[in-house]
Amino acid sequence: MESGNQTHASEFLLLGFSAKPEIQFMLFGLFLCIYLVALTGNLLIILIIFSDSHLHVPMYFFLFNLSFADICFISTTVPKMLLNIHTQRKVITFAGCLGQTFFFFVFGCVDNLFLTVMAYDRFVAICHPLHYSVIMNPQLCGLLALASWCISVMGSLLETLTLMRLSFCTNMEIPHFFCDLPEVLKLACSDTFINNLVVYVVTVVLGIFPFSGILFSYSQIFSSILRISSTRGKYKAFSTCGSHLSVVSLFYGTGFGVYLSSAATSTSMMSLVASVMYTIVTPMLNPFIYSLRNRDMKGALSRLLGRVLPLSNRPVTRHS
Secondary structure, eight states, X not given: OOOSSOBOOSEEEEOOSOOOHHHHHHHHHHXXXXXXXXXXXXXXXXXXXXXXXXXXXXXXXXXXXXXXXHHHHHHHHHHHHHHHHHHTOOEEEHHHHHHHHHHHHHHHHHHHHHHHHHHHHHHHHHHSGGGHHHHTOHXXXXXXXXXXXXXXXXXXXXXXXXXXXXXXXXOOEESSSSOOHHHHHHTBOSOOHHHHHHHHHHHIIIIIHHHHHHHHHHHHHHHHHHTOOSHHHHXXXXXXXXXXXXXHHHHHHHHHHHHHHHHHOOOHHHHHHHHHIIIIIHHHHHHHHHHHHOHHHHHHHHHHHHHHHHHHHSOOOOOO
C-alpha cells in the first residue's frame, strides 16, 4: 500500500468488537451458535416447503425464497467475522470488501422485496379471496420472484461499481465487523457525492417504496378484517398474516434501529449492536416465528418427522 495522504486501497482493517481475548472467545462462541441455528432453521424451512405438497402455494413459495435469502444474507458477514476472531487477523482485501458489500446489499434487498411481495399476497388472500387463485397464479409468482432478484442485483451492482472509483486515505480502519458501506465511504479522500446520491436513490427505490407498499397492504388488510362481523372470523383472517407481520416488524424495526442509533449517537458500539440485530439475529429468528406462529408449517413439520422417524426406528433385517 502506498504511503501518503491518498491511495488506492488494497486492504482494510475490520476492527469489529472488543480486542480483549476473553471477550473475543465469548463472541466467537455466541456468533457461531447463532449462525448454526440460523442455517439449521432456514434450511429446515426450505426442506419442509420443498417436501410437502400442501405448501406448494404462493405464500410458501415466497417464504422458500426468503429463507434462502436469509441463509445467504447471514453468510455474507458472519463467516468472515468468525475467521477474523479465530485468527486475530482483521484484514479484508479491497476486492473482498467489494464482494461483501455487493452480496450484503443483494440479499438485504431481496429480503426487503420478498417481504413486500408476501404482504401483497396476504392482501389479495384477505381482501380478494374469491379471485386469489386467479390473481396469484404461478406465472405472476414466478415473475415477482425473478423481478425481486434481478432488481436487487442491479441496485447492488450500481452501489458497488461506484465504490470502485474512489481513492482512500491512509487510515483504512473500519469500526465494524463487516464492510458497511457508510463506514467505507467515510474513509474516502475523493469526492463521494455520486456515491451518496446512488445510496439515497437505491434506498428510496428498494427501501422506502417497498415499505410503503407493505404499509398500504396492511392498511387494506386491517380495514377488511374490521368489517368482518364475527370474532372468530377476524381471528382467522388475522392469523393468516400474523407470522409475516411479526417478521416485517422485526426486519424493519432492527433495520431502522441501525440508522436511528447511528444518527442519535456517535458511539460505534451502539451501532455495532444495532447492526448485529439487523444482520444476524433477524435471520436466526425468522424460522422460529414462521414455525411457532404458523399452523401449516407446524403440521408440515409433523408430517415430515412422521415420515423420517419411523424409518430411523425401523429394525434392521439381517439375512443369513
